[in-house]
Amino acid sequence: xxxxxxxxxxxxxxxxxxxxxxxxxxxxxxxxxxxxxxxxxxxxxxxxxxxxxxxxxxxxxxxxxxxxxxxxxxxxxxxxxxxxxxxxxxxxxxxxxxxxxxxxxxxxxxxxxxxxxxxxxxxxxxxxxxxxxxxxxxxxxxxxxxxxxxxxxxxxxxxxxxxxxxxxxxxxxxxxxxxxxxxxxxxxx
Amino acid sequence: xxxxxxxxxxxxxxxxxxxxxxxxxxxxxxxxxxxxxxxxxxxxxxxxxxxxxxxxxxxxxxxxxxxxxxxxxxxxxxxxxxxxxxxxxxxxxxxxxxxxxxxxxxxxxxxxxxxxxxxxxxxxxxxxxxxxxxxxxxxxxxxxxxxxxxxxxxxxxxxxxxxxxxxxxxxxxxxxxxxxxxxxxxxxx
DNA sequence: GTCTATAGGTGGATAGAC
DNA sequence: GTCTATCCACCTATAGAC
Numbered sequence: 001x002x003x004x005x006x007x008x009x010x011x012x013x014x015x016x017x018x019x020x021x022x023x024x025x026x027x028x029x030x031x032x033x034x035x036x037x038x039x040x041x042x043x044x045x046x047x048x049x050x051x052x053x054x055x056x057x058x059x060x061x062x063x064x065x066x067x068x069x070x071x072x073x074x075x076x077x078x079x080x081x082x083x084x085x086x087x088x089x090x091x092x093x094x095x096x097x098x099x100x101x102x103x104x105x106x107x108x109x110x111x112x113x114x115x116x117x118x119x120x121x122x123x124x125x126x127x128x129x130x131x132x133x134x135x136x137x138x139x140x141x142x143x144x145x146x147x148x149x150x151x152x153x154x155x156x157x158x159x160x161x162x163x164x165x166x167x168x169x170x171x172x173x174x175x176x177x178x179x180x181x182x183x184x185x186x187x188x189x
Numbered sequence: 190x191x192x193x194x195x196x197x198x199x200x201x202x203x204x205x206x207x208x209x210x211x212x213x214x215x216x217x218x219x220x221x222x223x224x225x226x227x228x229x230x231x232x233x234x235x236x237x238x239x240x241x242x243x244x245x246x247x248x249x250x251x252x253x254x255x256x257x258x259x260x261x262x263x264x265x266x267x268x269x270x271x272x273x274x275x276x277x278x279x280x281x282x283x284x285x286x287x288x289x290x291x292x293x294x295x296x297x298x299x300x301x302x303x304x305x306x307x308x309x310x311x312x313x314x315x316x317x318x319x320x321x322x323x324x325x326x327x328x329x330x331x332x333x334x335x336x337x338x339x340x341x342x343x344x345x346x347x348x349x350x351x352x353x354x355x356x357x358x359x360x361x362x363x364x365x366x367x368x369x370x371x372x373x374x375x376x377x378x
Numbered sequence: 379g380t381c382t383a384t385a386g387g388t389g390g391a392t393a394g395a396c
Numbered sequence: 397g398t399c400t401a402t403c404c405a406c407c408t409a410t411a412g413a414c
Contacts, residue, residue: 021299024213024214027408102354158364161354169294182340217391
């Protein structure tokens with residue numbers, strides 16, 4: 001994820017800051033110090049912090065969707081795909097980060113509307129993809145669940161986001177892995 | 190929850206603010222405006238914001254433990270107790286709040302050490318209580334699970350915290366209820 | 379595109395009168 | 397206990413030179 005473009009480098013640094021400290025937990029000064037430029041320069045690329053935040057979620061969402069598309073291209077059974085979905089979260093967590101949108105969900109009440117909408121769009125897309133995998137798995141006898149695929153998808157996202165948050169607080173990734181494995185095991189046919 | 194004591198009233202207001210906006214999302218000015226006093230007065234009761242935060246979690250933890258003791262006094266089966274445990278979360282959510290400690294878990298990286306410790310203590314106590322209920326339920330054939338009670342307790346807490354956060358962002362408490370019901374249904378013997 | 383300089387506001391916190 | 401007044405650091409953001 002090495003960027004040459006300054007805008008992308010700013011987003012890289014901001015992304016790491018939001019995922020660790022939250023949108024209200026960092027400032028332009030933090031980015032400027034890391035990047036080695038002045039605060040004023042940042043405003044050339046992102047006029048306001050709200051702009052920066054919105055563009056950040058947009059990029060994160062696209063990158064996440066690309067990862068989901070990559071899972072689909074890789075083929076494999078529905079349980080396999082779910083394991084690779086969980087692996088994305090683990091990778092983020094092992095970098096001591098939270099899911100960007102999980103973090104923003106906590107700060108929801110303080111976010112400007114465009115950021116809220118972009119955040120919900122992220123979860124909607126995740127729900128869509130997961131629902132597809134779940135339905136496919138159920139149809140092929142690879143997965144079993146009693147509720148609507150949509151509701152199972154929502155419950156799964158919630159479990160992963162919550163487990164991620166607690167695991168990060170305890171500095172113990174195995175807390176996440178245990179919760180995630182249990183969630184997947186319960187879907188086994 | 191009506192307090193006459195000024196310190197308690199300050200904590201009441203701060204609690205609502207943290208549960209909706211986060212610890213980094215409010216200021217002494219917000220409390221002062223709501224309470225109708227000056228910022229300086231607040232510093233008489235809580236010298237620093239870190240003090241305020243720590244005392245806030247202490248009180249919240251005690252109140253939560255009292256609620257768990259109340260569930261125990263009420264008797265009933267393990268599934269019954271778990272339903273009443275979930276009901277605590279629902280009540281908080283219907284007031285458009287997050288769990289105080291779930292909120293702080295997101296901001297973990299920016300919190301002073303005393304607040305971190307107090308927050309983890311809250312989750313440890315929840316884990317202890319839940320583990321007890323789970324073990325009791327398993328021993329009496331009311332609940333069934335494959336993993337250690339401790340790990341099931343952790344997974345359950347993570348699910349509830351995550352579902353709460355997403356449900357609040359979507360302004361849809363039913364999202365939480367569906368996830369919680371699914372989590373409890375999977376423990377049914 | 380990046381800089382210096384600065385505006386205008388808000389943050390937490392303190393001193394000292396009442 | 398609460399007030400007024402104030403401090404200083406930091407915040408987001410802008411103007412204008414280079």
